[in-house]
Amino acid sequence: MHERVLVSLLLEPGQVLPVSRLVEAVWDDAPPATAAHQVRKAVARLRQVIPGGAGLLVTEGAGYRAVTDGIYLDLNDFLARLGEARRAAASGSAAGVADLLRRALALWRGPVMSGTGGRLIDAASAALEERRLAAVEQLMELRLNDGEAAGLVGDLVELVAAHPLRETLHAQLMLALFRSGRQADALETYNRVRRLLADELGIDPDTRLTEIRDSILRNDPALAAPPQPHALPAAVPGISVPECSLPYDLRDFTGRERELLDLLDHAREPRGLSPRILAIDGMGGIGKTSLAVRAAYLLAEDYPDGQLYVDLRGFTEQQQPLSADSVAETLLRALGVPGDRIPRDAPGRIAEWRAIAAQRRLLLLLDNARDAAQVRPLLPPSASSMMLVTSRARLVDLDSAHWISLGTMTPESSVAMLADTLGEKRVVAEPVAAAALAELCGHLPLALRIAAARLHNRPRWTIAYLVDRLGNESRRLDELRSGDRSVEVTLKLSYLGLKSKHRKALRLLARHPGRSVEVYSAAALLGTDLDEAEEIMEHLLDGHLIQQHELGYYAFHDLVRSFARRLGGRPSDDEDEESGQEETTALARLLDYYVLATDLACDLAFPGRAELESSLEKGGLSLPLLQDADHARKWLDREQNALCNVVLLAHRGGLHERAAVLARNVVFQLDSTGQFEEYREVALIAVAASRRLGHTSLLRMSLSNLAVAHWKLGRFYEGIDAATEGLQLAVQLEDRRGEAKDTGLLGVLLGALGRFDEALSRLQQSIVIKRELRASRAEAESLTNLSTLYEQWGHYEEAAVAARRALELNQELGARDNELVSLADLATAHLGLDQDDEAQVHLVRALELMDDSSPAADRALVFALSAKAAHRRGERDHAAALAGRALALGRTSRTPIRQSRIENILGGLELGNGRHELALELHTTAHRIAADVSYQVEEARALHGLAQVHQAIGDVALAARRREEADQLFDRLGIAVQFRRSS
CATH class of the missing domain: 1.10.8 (Helicase, Ruva Protein; domain 3)
Structure with a gap:
C-alpha cells in the first residue's frame, strides 16, 4: 500500500491528488471501509522513513502533493530530456535530438512497479511506455538517417520481438536489413508482420510498410541511406572543440540505483571554490566503470565544454600504467590543441593541461587508476569542472574526494x-x-x-x-571466462599489484577454513604478531581483495578465495614463495592456536570438565581476550564454522594429534548448540585420528564423545558399541574417570532401549566412581540421566531426588545449560507426583535462565512442560502459546529422543483440549520418530496416546489395537499400569 501511495504522488509531481484518488490507486474498485484512514497513515509513515519526507509529501486541502523541487527524480529527468529533444528537433539539430533521446532512454528501468501497481498506476505506466516507444522510434529513425544500418539490426530485432504490433519498428527493421544487403530478410520481416496483423487483428499492414516492401522488390535507389555530410575539419589552433570521449553506456545497467543517486546528489551540490572529485573504488569486476559512465552521461549537460575519458591502465594485463603527463597530452589533443603547441617536457604538458582546463567546464572520467599520484596532477583547477575516478584500491591520498566503495550486488x-x-x-x-x-x-x-x-x-x-x-x-574460474573477459585475469591484475609479503599473506589466508578470519587466527596462520597481521589485513582490505563485515573479522569473496587457493602451487618465478612444507607449518600454527584458544574458551564456558594433558605451548601465539563464560560462548559461536572445518583440515593434513585434541574441545560447543550431526562427524574424525596415532587415552575419550553423539541422534546400538570399546580401554588404562564416563553412557543407552534394570546398575556404578573422584560436573550429568531413567520407569520420588542433587552440583559449578536440564527433570518429577506448585517454581526458574544460546531441544522441553503446567492450572491460552513455541523449537532440534517426548506431551494436551486431529498428528509423529530409533518408552507412550485419541473420536477397534500394542511395550519395559501415559 505504501509503495502505491508514493508512486501515485511521484507520477504526478506538483499535482494535488485527493485522498479518494489515492484510495482508488491502492485498492481499485474494492477499498475497505477504513481506506481513507489507511492512506493518511501511509503518508505519515512515508514522511517518517524517507529522508526529508515531510518536505517531499505535503498536505493540501483534502489531498496530498509531491514536491520534487531540488530532488532528483528520474521521471522528471526523463520527461525534461524528451521536451528538450522536441525543442532541438524544432531547431533542426538532429545530432542534439539523438543525444537527448539516448540520455532519456538510458533512464528507463521498465514498467512502473513492474506491472503490479493496480489499474490507475498501470494506466500511467502504459502512457509512459508509449512515450518511451515513441522516443525509441524517433531515435531509430535518426540513426537510420545518419547512415546506420547493420549496427541497428540487432536493436530493432529485440524491439520488434518485444513489441510485435508496432508497425513503425517493423518498417525501420526492413530498411536496416535492406541497407545491410539483406533484401530477403527484409521481405521476410514484411511477411511475418503481415501474417501477425491478419491473425491477431484481422487487418493488413499500413501503406508505409507496403510501400517499403514494393520499393525493396524493385530495388528502389530511394531506399538507400541519405548522403552524409563531410567530416568536420581538424581543430584550429587556439580554439577548443567540445568533446565527448565517454565509452558507451550499458543498455542493461542494473542494480546500482542507490550508489548512482549518491553520486548524482554529491555532483549536484552547490559548487565550492575547488573542483568536485567523485571516486569509486571496489574489487576488479565489481562494476566501477559501468557506474561511473552512467553517472557521467547523466551529468554531461552540466559540463558543456567536454566530457573526457581516459583509461589509466592501473590494472591492465601486459600494460604499464599511464603516466600523468602522457594522460595530460591525450586530454590536450582531445580538446583540440595541436601537437606543435603541446610542450615536450612532462611538467610542461601538465601545466598546459591545467591552464586550459581552468578556463572550461569539463567532466573528466579517469578510469582504472593505480594510485593517487597518477591522478592528482590531472585535477582540473576550475570549480566548474568535475573529476570522476575509479580505482581498485581506495586512493586515501586524494584529498576532498567523495568516496563510494562498491560491494557485490544484492x-x-x-x-x-x-x-x-x-x-x-x-x-x-x-x-x-x-x-x-x-x-x-x-x-x-x-x-x-x-x-x-x-x-x-x-x-x-x-x-x-x-x-x-x-x-x-x-574449475569455477575456468568456467567464468568468455572471449577476452575472465574473472581470473581480472583478479590476477590486483594480485600482481601487491608487494611480495601481501601476495604470500593472501595465499595463506585463503587456506583459512572459516567463513571469516579473526585477526588472532590470522596472526597464527601468518606467523606474525597481532599488529602486523592487522596491518596486512587492512592493506588487503584497502585493495578490495578481502572484505570486512564486522570489526575484527575479515572475509573473502568466494571467487577471490578460489583464485588465491589456486595460486598456492603457482608462485611467481621472481619471488621466494611459500613451499609446501612452509604451508604445512602455517597450518600447524593455526591448529595450535585453535587448540589453545578452544581450551581457554571451553574451560570458561564448560567449567568442571576433565583435564587433558597436552604438549602444546603457547609459543608466542596471541589468544583472544575471553573474560568470562559469556565472552567464551560468544567466541565459540562466532568461530564454530571454522572450528568444525579446521578439525577436518587437520585430519586431511595428517596432523592427527591436533585433530583429535581439537575435536575434543569442539564437541562441547556442538553439544551445547544441539548440532548433533556435526558433533558425530567431528567425533568420528577424532576416533579415526586417535587410531592412526595409536594414542589409547585419546581414543578412549574420542569413543566416549562418539557414543554421546550416537545417543543424541537415536543411534543407540552404535552408541553402545562405542561406549563398550571405550570402557574396555578405560579399564585397560586404569582410567577411573574414563571408566565412570563410559559406564554412565552405557546406562543412558541401555535405558533408551528400555533395558531399565541394566541401565540402573550402570548409572549407579558411574555415579559412585565420579563421586569418589570428586568429578562434580560428570556426577551431575549421570544424576540427570538417572533422574530421566526413574521418570520413564514411573519412579517419580527417586527421579526428584536425583534431579535435585544434579541441580545443586550444576549451580555450584555455574554450568548453566546443565542446570537448565536439571530444572526440567525436577519439574517433570513434580508433575508426575501431582505437585504442580513445586513444578511451577522450577519451570519459572528455567524460563528465566535460558536464552537463545541454550540448546534448542532443552528450551523446547521447558516450554512443553510449562505448557502442561499451565494447562493443568486452566490457563488454556497461555498453554497454547507455550506449546506452539515448544513444537517449533522441538522440530528444529534434530534430537529424536527429545522431539518424540515433546510431541507426546503436546499430543496429550491437545487431546485434553478436544483437538483430536492435532493430537492424532502429534502422537503419530512421536511414534514414527521413536520407532525409527527404537526409543521404546516414547514409542509406548505414543501408542497409548493414539489409543486415547481413537477412543475419543469413536474408533473403538483401532483404539483397542493401539492400546494392546502399548501395553505389550509397557510390560516389556516393566512400567506399572498407573504410569502408562503419554505425558
Whole structure:
C-alpha cells in the first residue's frame, strides 16, 4: 500500500491528488471501509522513513502533493530530456535530438512497479511506455538517417520481438536489413508482420510498410541511406572543440540505483571554490566503470565544454600504467590543441593541461587508476569542472574526494542483471537455477555478464547446466571466462599489484577454513604478531581483495578465495614463495592456536570438565581476550564454522594429534548448540585420528564423545558399541574417570532401549566412581540421566531426588545449560507426583535462565512442560502459546529422543483440549520418530496416546489395537499400569 501511495504522488509531481484518488490507486474498485484512514497513515509513515519526507509529501486541502523541487527524480529527468529533444528537433539539430533521446532512454528501468501497481498506476505506466516507444522510434529513425544500418539490426530485432504490433519498428527493421544487403530478410520481416496483423487483428499492414516492401522488390535507389555530410575539419589552433570521449553506456545497467543517486546528489551540490572529485573504488569486476559512465552521461549537460575519458591502465594485463603527463597530452589533443603547441617536457604538458582546463567546464572520467599520484596532477583547477575516478584500491591520498566503495550486488539485483543480459524468459523459466547462478558468481557483475555470455553462445545449455558446471570449485574460474573477459585475469591484475609479503599473506589466508578470519587466527596462520597481521589485513582490505563485515573479522569473496587457493602451487618465478612444507607449518600454527584458544574458551564456558594433558605451548601465539563464560560462548559461536572445518583440515593434513585434541574441545560447543550431526562427524574424525596415532587415552575419550553423539541422534546400538570399546580401554588404562564416563553412557543407552534394570546398575556404578573422584560436573550429568531413567520407569520420588542433587552440583559449578536440564527433570518429577506448585517454581526458574544460546531441544522441553503446567492450572491460552513455541523449537532440534517426548506431551494436551486431529498428528509423529530409533518408552507412550485419541473420536477397534500394542511395550519395559501415559 505504501509503495502505491508514493508512486501515485511521484507520477504526478506538483499535482494535488485527493485522498479518494489515492484510495482508488491502492485498492481499485474494492477499498475497505477504513481506506481513507489507511492512506493518511501511509503518508505519515512515508514522511517518517524517507529522508526529508515531510518536505517531499505535503498536505493540501483534502489531498496530498509531491514536491520534487531540488530532488532528483528520474521521471522528471526523463520527461525534461524528451521536451528538450522536441525543442532541438524544432531547431533542426538532429545530432542534439539523438543525444537527448539516448540520455532519456538510458533512464528507463521498465514498467512502473513492474506491472503490479493496480489499474490507475498501470494506466500511467502504459502512457509512459508509449512515450518511451515513441522516443525509441524517433531515435531509430535518426540513426537510420545518419547512415546506420547493420549496427541497428540487432536493436530493432529485440524491439520488434518485444513489441510485435508496432508497425513503425517493423518498417525501420526492413530498411536496416535492406541497407545491410539483406533484401530477403527484409521481405521476410514484411511477411511475418503481415501474417501477425491478419491473425491477431484481422487487418493488413499500413501503406508505409507496403510501400517499403514494393520499393525493396524493385530495388528502389530511394531506399538507400541519405548522403552524409563531410567530416568536420581538424581543430584550429587556439580554439577548443567540445568533446565527448565517454565509452558507451550499458543498455542493461542494473542494480546500482542507490550508489548512482549518491553520486548524482554529491555532483549536484552547490559548487565550492575547488573542483568536485567523485571516486569509486571496489574489487576488479565489481562494476566501477559501468557506474561511473552512467553517472557521467547523466551529468554531461552540466559540463558543456567536454566530457573526457581516459583509461589509466592501473590494472591492465601486459600494460604499464599511464603516466600523468602522457594522460595530460591525450586530454590536450582531445580538446583540440595541436601537437606543435603541446610542450615536450612532462611538467610542461601538465601545466598546459591545467591552464586550459581552468578556463572550461569539463567532466573528466579517469578510469582504472593505480594510485593517487597518477591522478592528482590531472585535477582540473576550475570549480566548474568535475573529476570522476575509479580505482581498485581506495586512493586515501586524494584529498576532498567523495568516496563510494562498491560491494557485490544484492541477490535480487543479480537476478535482475541476468534477466536483462540473458533475457527475462530464460530467467523466469528457471528461477531457482538463476538464483543459484547468481550465488555461484558471487553476485559479481563481471562474473554474471560472463555467465550470461556463455549461455547466449550456447543456446542449448540450460541455466541449471551451467550451475552444475560452476558447482565444481576447482574449475569455477575456468568456467567464468568468455572471449577476452575472465574473472581470473581480472583478479590476477590486483594480485600482481601487491608487494611480495601481501601476495604470500593472501595465499595463506585463503587456506583459512572459516567463513571469516579473526585477526588472532590470522596472526597464527601468518606467523606474525597481532599488529602486523592487522596491518596486512587492512592493506588487503584497502585493495578490495578481502572484505570486512564486522570489526575484527575479515572475509573473502568466494571467487577471490578460489583464485588465491589456486595460486598456492603457482608462485611467481621472481619471488621466494611459500613451499609446501612452509604451508604445512602455517597450518600447524593455526591448529595450535585453535587448540589453545578452544581450551581457554571451553574451560570458561564448560567449567568442571576433565583435564587433558597436552604438549602444546603457547609459543608466542596471541589468544583472544575471553573474560568470562559469556565472552567464551560468544567466541565459540562466532568461530564454530571454522572450528568444525579446521578439525577436518587437520585430519586431511595428517596432523592427527591436533585433530583429535581439537575435536575434543569442539564437541562441547556442538553439544551445547544441539548440532548433533556435526558433533558425530567431528567425533568420528577424532576416533579415526586417535587410531592412526595409536594414542589409547585419546581414543578412549574420542569413543566416549562418539557414543554421546550416537545417543543424541537415536543411534543407540552404535552408541553402545562405542561406549563398550571405550570402557574396555578405560579399564585397560586404569582410567577411573574414563571408566565412570563410559559406564554412565552405557546406562543412558541401555535405558533408551528400555533395558531399565541394566541401565540402573550402570548409572549407579558411574555415579559412585565420579563421586569418589570428586568429578562434580560428570556426577551431575549421570544424576540427570538417572533422574530421566526413574521418570520413564514411573519412579517419580527417586527421579526428584536425583534431579535435585544434579541441580545443586550444576549451580555450584555455574554450568548453566546443565542446570537448565536439571530444572526440567525436577519439574517433570513434580508433575508426575501431582505437585504442580513445586513444578511451577522450577519451570519459572528455567524460563528465566535460558536464552537463545541454550540448546534448542532443552528450551523446547521447558516450554512443553510449562505448557502442561499451565494447562493443568486452566490457563488454556497461555498453554497454547507455550506449546506452539515448544513444537517449533522441538522440530528444529534434530534430537529424536527429545522431539518424540515433546510431541507426546503436546499430543496429550491437545487431546485434553478436544483437538483430536492435532493430537492424532502429534502422537503419530512421536511414534514414527521413536520407532525409527527404537526409543521404546516414547514409542509406548505414543501408542497409548493414539489409543486415547481413537477412543475419543469413536474408533473403538483401532483404539483397542493401539492400546494392546502399548501395553505389550509397557510390560516389556516393566512400567506399572498407573504410569502408562503419554505425558
